[in-house]
Amino acid sequence: MLFNGRFKSEMRSLLFSTFMGILMTFTIDPIFAPPFNFFASLKTALTYILLTFVASLIFPSSKYGELLAKKFNLEYGKVKFVLVSTTVTTVYLTFVKIIYCTIVNSGFSNALRPDFLKNLIITLVLDFIYRASIYPLVMKILGLLYPERE
Secondary structure: OHHHHOOHHHHHHHHHHHHHHHHHHHHHHHHHOOOOOHHHHHHHHHHHHHHHHHHHHHOOHHHHHHHHHHHOOOOOOOHHHHHHHHHHHHHHHHHHHHHHHHHHHHOHHHOOOHHHHHHHHHHHHHHHHHHHHHHHHHHHHHHHHOOOOO
């Protein structure tokens, strides 16, 4: 068992951050920042991974998402559970990313530009779809790294 069962939540955040960083960067960069540049996108992916991992450590949104799903009495791992539990993380991390990217790329004075809302909606939708789609993969990897004790 990895780290004697410790750091499971952090490992989940790191796995999600890594997969999402790669997926979102190579999907979003061609949309928002054409022409596509592999090295610039790689830098963006690494920034995304670091930013979302640190944000996840500060506010464990996936933990709160699961608590919300349990509050609705949804069965762990089922589609409804995944959709509800990933919503909290999607909203939180999308706002963190969009605010960070807007300020870095445009400065504080342009933070509420008209394209901010468009970018926010596109990113929210893609993030939610990807996060819900990779949830089973991340949970499978976690199950391999942290097998249940008998």
